[in-house]
Amino acid sequence: MQTDPAERGARPLPGARRWLVGPMSAQRAALYLSLYLLAAANWPLWLELARIAGAPAELARLALGMAGLSMAATLLVLAPLAWTRAARWLWVAVLLVAALAQYYMLVYKVAMDPGMLANVLQTDVREARDLLSWRMLAALGLVMLVPSWWLARLRLAPAPWWRQWLGNGLLLALALVLAALSVALGSRDLAPLMRNHPALRYLINPAAPLFSTGVAIHERWFSRPRTLVRMTEGAGLGASYAPAQRPLLFVLVVGETARADHFALNGYARDTNPELExxxxxxxxxxxxxxxxxxxxxxxxxxxxxxEAFIARTQDYENLLDVVQAAGLAVLWLDNQGGCKGVCERVPFADAIDGLDAQQRARLCQGGECSDEAMLAGLDARIAALPEAQRARGVLLVLHQMGSHGPAYYKRSRPEQKRFAPECRTEVLSDCDHQALINTYDNSIVATDAFLARTLDWLQARAGEQDTGMLYLSDHGESLGEYGLFLHGMPYGIAPDAQKHVPMIGWFSAPLRARLSLSTDCLRAGLDQRLTHDHLYSSMLGALDLHSPSYQRALDVLAPCRKP
Structure with missing residues (x-):
């Protein structure tokens, strides 16, 4: 019986079907999948190489060497998973990781180093929701759809356990040989390339995000120092805490994603600080x-x-809040972000939304996210719940902002705070007109300005009974398209100043200045000195007039301006 030629052409040939969907060994399937990932999920790497390379011949040499290393790294990931029963579903998970990593590397120009993945692992639901978009789903489908269909239809040939072990061992050996050959043949180009552009290693996909995730998980849950070194011994109240002295009330505002160069107080041309000025x-x-x-x-x-010592530490240490509490003051951490990252483990803690009534939630917490001003609602009641004996001496209140957290900057300001238009109304920042992106970010700084002003109003209303003060300091900055970078989290050594240069703002009431013998003129004269986060610890002890063996006068910003 003859078959119609059209029918023959419509059906795949048996050999092609066998080549495509098996039965085949798990090792051969892993090899095919590695080739696919090399081509389809490493576009950030190829684009960065094209930017770095000069002549086409140089690009070809660099791409060939990096292709060998990337292929070897992917095989090292897939080979241990090449078991007939569970392999395909584990590989689908690897595909998902690769697709997600490529999307974020392309859209936000980030590198998948351990610091970035540690930050990702601590992202809460509100922050993750801002990153979701239809474009992201389309990008995932583009990478995952075809190989997922293939894996669903793939028939893996059964094999005895010893053959599986042997096959996986040979696949690992192939990966190591391929890596060795790539290094040996391309070392003249690869060695200076990796030395001058260390972030390239974190663009190798999916090996880099998987490796970095493993390192972050290990650091976070398995290798954290177990010994807590006490820093509270010897902590106590300074001379200003005399029996007849009024209690102290100090607010430390931890900013989020704020850039110093976008504050009008620091010379920015736009009026982003209309209230603080x-x-x-x-x-x-x-x-x-x-x-x-x-x-x-x-x-x-x-x-x-x-x-430097914090990064190199081998043990955990008590922190500023522990010392302040041990010295005798009440401490409260109020959070409108993704938690305190372990800083507030041993002091009272509350989320901004906790304790708000229905009317306050409707006004301040729309769409499941609270504005920073929700932290000021019911604040007197929160403080009244702290231990009375400590409150009688003083209170340190820490407010952890949502601030200018991206990429949904447009959500960080209310309609009346949107001084600059048009705004970027998408989370895909590379799609935005650059000026619209700047407008949106600057509006979030205006919102922070309003929040700090309301905090000062709250403090001034209590200045008749307490000595009040405030310090605002952001945790890090933000890239807004400079050098093609967005958001933050770049490795510190190669990160631009936009991600590291942060604002710090202080306010001291007249009674507190008198209590501390502070010269305002002296402080203003030192506003251009170079400071770092290293100065916060001793400066806060100085502002609160607490003594501790860990205090360093050289790191206290206020110390040179205290009158004898």
Whole structure:
């Protein structure tokens, strides 16, 4: 019986079907999938190489060497998973990781280093929701649809366990040989390339995001120092806490994603600080962060160690809040972000939305996200719940902002705070007109300005009974398209200043200045000195007039301006 030629052409040939969907060994399937990922999920790497390379011949040499390393790295990921029963579903998970990583690397120009993945692992639902879009789903489908269909139809040939072990071992050996050949044949080009552009290693997909996730998980849950080094011994109240002295009330505002160069107080041409400019505040203009993400910066800025020692530490240490509480003051951490990253583990804590009535929630917490001003609602009642004996001496209140958290900057300001138009109304920042993106970010700074002004109003209303003060300091900055970069979280050594240069603003009531013998003229004269997050710990102890063996006068911004 003859078959119609058209029918023969419509059906795949048996050999093609066998080549495509099996039965085949899991190792061969892993090899095919590695080739696909090399071509379809490494576009950030190829585009960065094209930007770096000069002549086409140089690009070809670099791409060939990096292709060998990337293929080897992908095989090292897939080979241990090449078991006939569970392989396909594990590979679908790898495809999802690769597709997500490529999307964020292309759209936000980030590198998948351990610091970035540690930050991702601590992202809460509100922050994650801002990153979702139909474009992201389309990008995932573009990478995942065809190989997922193939994996669903794939028939993996069964094999005895010893053959599986042997096959996986050979696949791992192939990966190592391929990596060795790539290095040996291309070392003349690859060695200077990786030395001069270290972020390239974190563009190799999916090996880099999987490796970085493993490192972040290990650091976070398995290798964290278990010994807590006490820093509270010897902490106590200074001379200003005499029996007849009024209690102290100090607010430390931890800003989020704020850039110093977008504050009008620091010389920015736009009026982003309309309310603070009418108040008697101090703005230090040259302050630099511990890290480029909340995960890296927040524990570091509250630490007594300083950035370098904090990164190199082998044990956990008590922090500023522990010392303030041990000295005898009441401490409260109020959060409108993704948590305190371990800083507030041993002091009272509350979320901004906690305790708000239905009317307050409707006004301040629309769409499941509270504005920063929700932290000021019911604040007197929150403080009244703190231990009375400590309150009688003084209170340190820490307010952790949502601030200018991206990419949904347009959500961070209310309609009356949108001074600059048009706005960027998408989370895909590379799609925005650059000026619209700047407008949206600047409106979020206007919202922070209004929040700080309301905080000062609240403090001034209590100045008749308490000595009040405030310090605002952002955790890190933000890239807004400069050098093709968006958001934050770049490795510190190669991150631009936009991600590290942060605002710091202080306000001290007249009674507090008298209590501390502070010279305002002296403080204003030092507003251009270069400072870092390292100065926060001792400066806060100085502002609260607390003594501790961990205090360092050289890192206290206020110390040179205290009158004898």
């Amino acid at each position: 009418r108040r008697d505040v101090l703005s230090w203009r040259q302050v630099f962060a511990c890290g480029t993400s909340t995960y890296a910066s927040l524990p570091c800025m509250f630490s007594p160690l300083g950035r």
